[in-house]
Amino acid sequence: LYDAAEREKLAGRYVPPLELKKDGSQLMWAWKRAYRYPEMPLEEAFAACVDLLKAGSSYHVGYEAVFAYDMARRLPVLQMPVLAITTPDDPLHPAHEKVKELVANCREYVGAIRASQTSEQRAQSLVDVMTDFVREVAK
DSSP states (O other), rough: OOOOOOOHHHHSSOOOOOOOOTTTTTHHHHHHHHOOSTOOOOOOOHHHHHHHHHHHGGGGHHHHHHSSSOHHHHGGOOOOOOOOOOOOOOOTTTGGGHHHHOOEEEEEEEEOOGGGGGHHHHHHHHHHHHHHHHHHHHH
């Protein structure tokens, strides 16, 4: 939900492409990027690091697509039920309220702070919330 100026400022700068180097320093770069906070379970950080490395040279492409797209202009067009999901410590949490304003039929879920749950607990919470959402809209 960045405006045009914010998207332009971030494009090409937010996430640098993963560069393969003979000294393997990209492995430490990937680890530091994946291990985002001290309370993060090592298994979760490892999985995020492996995912980043598996994406390889295309790692940054999804981020760049976000910065190229004017989402605020398109969200009001949605006519189906929408579930906005975030956590208080999500970097995109500040956009949560704006999504609710822009989408006419928006429901929300604000989960617990990531460090307060294991990845399995977070996954189960999301499964429960999404199952309830699908059941509700399928009525």
